[in-house]
Amino acid sequence: MSNFLVEFPEMPNKQFREFKKGVDASYKDFAREWGDFIDAMFEPLLKMLVFFEKTLIATPWPIFMIVLLGLTYWGSRSYKLVIGTFLAFVFIGYFRMWDETMSTIAIILTSVIMSVVIGLPTGIAMSRSDRTQSIVTPILDIMQTMPPFVYLIPIVMLMGIGKIPGLIAVVIYAIPPLIRLTNLGIREVDKEALEAADAFGATKKQKLYQVQLPLALPTIFAGINQTIMMALAMVIIASMIGVKGLGQPVLQSIYNQYFTKGVLYGLAIVIVAIVFDRVSQSYGQRIQKHRSGKIV
Amino acid sequence: MSEAKIQIKSLYKIFGKNPSAAMEYVKNGVGKDELLEKHNHVLGLKDINLDIQSESIQVVMGLSGSGKSTLIRHINRLIEPTDGSVTVDGDEVLKMNEEQLRSFRRSKTAMVFQRFALLPHKTVLQNTIFGLHIQNIAEEDAKKSALRWIERVGLSGYEDKYPQHLSGGMQQRVGLARALTNDGDILLMDEAFSALDPLIRKDMQDILLELQDELHKTVVFITHDLDEALKIGDRIAILKDGIMDQEGIPAEILLNPKTKYVKDFVEDVNRARVIKAKHIMNEINGQDLNGAMPINQDEFIDRFIDKVIAEKPDNLLIQDKDKKNVGFLSTQKLSEILKR
Numbered sequence: 001m002s003n004f005l006v007e008f009p010e011m012p013n014k015q016f017r018e019f020k021k022g023v024d025a026s027y028k029d030f031a032r033e034w035g036d037f038i039d040a041m042f043e044p045l046l047k048m049l050v051f052f053e054k055t056l057i058a059t060p061w062p063i064f065m066i067v068l069l070g071l072t073y074w075g076s077r078s079y080k081l082v083i084g085t086f087l088a089f090v091f092i093g094y095f096r097m098w099d100e101t102m103s104t105i106a107i108i109l110t111s112v113i114m115s116v117v118i119g120l121p122t123g124i125a126m127s128r129s130d131r132t133q134s135i136v137t138p139i140l141d142i143m144q145t146m147p148p149f150v151y152l153i154p155i156v157m158l159m160g161i162g163k164i165p166g167l168i169a170v171v172i173y174a175i176p177p178l179i180r181l182t183n184l185g186i187r188e189v190d191k192e193a194l195e196a197a198d199a200f201g202a203t204k205k206q207k208l209y210q211v212q213l214p215l216a217l218p219t220i221f222a223g224i225n226q227t228i229m230m231a232l233a234m235v236i237i238a239s240m241i242g243v244k245g246l247g248q249p250v251l252q253s254i255y256n257q258y259f260t261k262g263v264l265y266g267l268a269i270v271i272v273a274i275v276f277d278r279v280s281q282s283y284g285q286r287i288q289k290h291r292s293g294k295i296v
Numbered sequence: 297m298s299e300a301k302i303q304i305k306s307l308y309k310i311f312g313k314n315p316s317a318a319m320e321y322v323k324n325g326v327g328k329d330e331l332l333e334k335h336n337h338v339l340g341l342k343d344i345n346l347d348i349q350s351e352s353i354q355v356v357m358g359l360s361g362s363g364k365s366t367l368i369r370h371i372n373r374l375i376e377p378t379d380g381s382v383t384v385d386g387d388e389v390l391k392m393n394e395e396q397l398r399s400f401r402r403s404k405t406a407m408v409f410q411r412f413a414l415l416p417h418k419t420v421l422q423n424t425i426f427g428l429h430i431q432n433i434a435e436e437d438a439k440k441s442a443l444r445w446i447e448r449v450g451l452s453g454y455e456d457k458y459p460q461h462l463s464g465g466m467q468q469r470v471g472l473a474r475a476l477t478n479d480g481d482i483l484l485m486d487e488a489f490s491a492l493d494p495l496i497r498k499d500m501q502d503i504l505l506e507l508q509d510e511l512h513k514t515v516v517f518i519t520h521d522l523d524e525a526l527k528i529g530d531r532i533a534i535l536k537d538g539i540m541d542q543e544g545i546p547a548e549i550l551l552n553p554k555t556k557y558v559k560d561f562v563e564d565v566n567r568a569r570v571i572k573a574k575h576i577m578n579e580i581n582g583q584d585l586n587g588a589m590p591i592n593q594d595e596f597i598d599r600f601i602d603k604v605i606a607e608k609p610d611n612l613l614i615q616d617k618d619k620k621n622v623g624f625l626s627t628q629k630l631s632e633i634l635k636r
Contacts, residue, residue, distance in 0.1 A: 196413035199372055200427040200478060201402035210430070214417045288417075 031158045042164045045114065049163055052106035053244075057099055064102075065089060072275070076282035085279075088271040097246070097268045104235055104245035104272060107163075111170040111231045116224065119175045123182025123220075124208070133183065140176040148173055148237050156241055166243030173234040177226035185219030186212045221284035228280060232273045246272070299386065300347035301514045302371060302482070307344040307380030309366055309538075312337030315378040328537045340366045341538045344380070350481075351512040355529030357519055357561075363538040364518045365410075368486050371516060372405045373397060384482065402431050406475035410487035412467045414459040420446065420470050421455040427478035438477075445473040449503065465496035472500075476507070483515045490519065501528055522561055526550075526570045534558050547575035551633070567634060568598035576633055577614040577623030585624055588613035593622055597634070604630065 011019070056064065065086070072085045092101050126133045148169060155165045189212050197207045213220075239247030246269050253262030310318045310331075318337035328339040341363045348354045358364045369375040370382055373389050382389045384404060392400055406427065414423050421439070422429075424446055428438035446455060449469040459467050468488060475483055485504075489497045505528060508515060519525050525532050526546045533543040534557070542554045550570055553559040574593035588611040591600050604612065604627060612630070614623040 190413070192409055192411055192413035193415060195374060196407065196409060196415075197426075197430075198374055199401060199405070199407040199484075200430060200474075201398045201400075202430045203398065206430045210426075211415060215415070217417075 027154065027157065035158055039159060045167065046164050049106060049110040049167060052109050053103055056102035056106050061093060061098065072279050075279040077286060078282060081278055085275050088275055092268050092271060095264050097265060100246045100249060101268055101272060107167060107170065107235065107243060107245060108228065108231050111167055111174060112228055114171050115175040115178050115227045119178035120182055123179045124186065126179065126183040127186035140179060143172055144176045148234065152241055161242040163243060166238040166241050169238050170231050170234045174227045174230040177230065178223040181223030182220050185216030189215045218284060218288045225277060225280045225284065228276050229273060232269060235269065301350035301385065302348040303383045304344055304346040305381040307341055307370060307382065308378045309340035309375065310337050310378045311340050319378055339538045344540050346533055346543065348514060348516060350514050352530040353508060353515040353517055353528055355517045355519060355525040355532045356535060357522065357525045357532055358535035359520055362535040364535050365486055367535065368484050368516055368518050371484060372401050372407065404480045405482045405484055406478040406480045407484040407486065408471045408475045408488040410490055412471045414467055414470055416459055419456050419458055420451060423459065423470055424473045424477050426474060442477050445476045449473045465492050465500065468492060468500060481514055483513045485515060485517045487518050489524065504528060522565060526565065534561065547571045568601060569596055571597050573614050573625060577625045580621060580624050583624060585611055585613055588624060590615050592617065
């Protein structure tokens with residue numbers, strides 16, 4: 001009796017071993033059965049990622065620089081940011097980190113595209129039904145709190161080590177803020193604006209495209225910005241399962257205690273993050289400029 | 297009288313988890329406070345009956361929480377009633393399916409909102425055109441019509457501005473232009489001018505009256521301001537706690553308030569500016585009207601009171617616009633009405 005109170009009545013060791021073995025075995029069977037099929041399913045994604053990577057690396061650096069600075073200016077309309085971006089990428093190039101940076105940008109690009117393609121419709125669906133919201137929210141909670149290492153295990157078991165499993169891990173880690181903020185943005189749309197649309201006889205689709213999405217856009221954009229940041233943070237962990245880029249050298253430096261190399265590549269990640277963040281944020285603010293302003 | 301344009305019959309609205317159960321209590325005479333306290337339901341509207349005539353301005357007045365905004369939203373069914381009927385041109389609005397309701401809203405009604413409810417990402421022109429845009433009307437026609445109304449409400453030159461760049465009064469002009477561009481017979485105005493400064497509000501009231509002279513729409517106008525109600529209403533309905541206390545022409549409400557609530561409401565009103573000669577005249581029944589002062593029946597008291605004081609006649613002879621005698625009014629009665 002006293003023992004019962006001191007120690008929690010736990011599952012007997014033997015049964016627990018059986019349980020683990022059973023789950024492992026059935027997952028392995030599933031992986032064997034479906035692994036190839038799932039690989040094939042993600043084939044187009046792999047092609048896109050490889051295409052981005054090859055294109056970025058093959059592009060002569062001056063051209064890349066011009067395009068990047070052009071995009072920076074188009075997004076932010078700020079010369080300060082253009083000069084900052086230029087100096088940052090000079091640093092990256094001069095310290096021999098150019099190719100890794102290109103690989104990283106390629107995977108960020110691919111995972112952000114994938115996040116938007118999956119996240120936006122999910123967020124919209126969530127905003128339209130409380131039931132969907134109550135189902136999706138706990139899933140997002142799991143995605144955000146589960147240590148990435150844990151879900152790396154089944155992904156690797158299923159698809160092995162490589163780009164696609166890395167990409168999937170990045171998307172799982174980076175997509176929740178986009179879904180949450182899309183949902184929030186649409187739910188926060190002014191009730192009177194929606195009522196007006198109803199009063200004038202708008203269909204559901206017209207309300208979505210002409211009222212809800214445009215009014216939620218700043219919030220959705222904050223979500224995309226968060227997704228970019230989280231994807232960059234995940235790049236190091238994803239490098240453990242074979243994603244090329246800035247993460248791999250950092251990982252090497254940890255194993256071998258290369259201090260300088262670690263710091264340099266770490267800085268490169270920070271630089272890419274800051275540039276992406278500032279440009280996407282100022283773009284987000286610029287597209288909603290008409291929302292504020294002086295009264296005539 | 298011709299059939300009313302909008303007929304509201306024994307309309308009930310109860311907010312809460314189980315409105316139909318709460319209906320029973322309300323029909324058995326449970327009041328708003330008791331319903332909330334004991335049964336946890338909010339009584340929005342109770343047994344509203346209202347006929348709104350075509351081409352008239354019907355004002356619905358009440359304090360906040362009286363259910364006036366709830367009532368107007370039943371006409372285009374932005375709110376589903378708990379019980380009752382709303383017909384427009386003889387069609388039951390509450391029986392329409394989604395498609396019919398949408399086309400009803402598109403073709404018959406247009407609404408102006410208290411807080412304007414403009415779309416901040418669209419320009420003045422795009423906002424004005426919104427109603428036609430969602431009906432997929434050809435861009436050119438829609439634009440022509442929108443520009444005409446933008447000009448009519450005095451916003452020419454602001455077509456490409458965003459709402460945030462406009463003052464409140466100008467934003468509500470856009471709201472009005474948007475509603476008029478839709479060209480329905482019925483204009484629903486939910487406290488449309490309440491958020492505006494007094495001077496701008498007066499401007500907007502004048503614009504509305506001027507437009508109404510020309511367009512003859514059926515306007516349902518919600519307000520909490522009695523002066524506004526008296527100024528623009530052909531008829532006024534007074535709501536309190538979801539119940540209609542009184543309905544009638546402005547003069548009738550001023551002269552014969554039915555409940556204490558209405559009485560308190562109208563106590564401080566300057567009657568001379570609201571009551572017309574015809575509202576208070578008596579029938580001619582062989583009285584001696586020699587020397588009576590002729591007055592047009594549609595004159596407000598304050599328009600002829602100076603003349604009455606100067607000439608001191610015993611009686612006023614009330615005439616219609618063709619100078620035909622329609623009634624008389626003793627100066628004594630006039631003075632009593634003004635003193636009351």
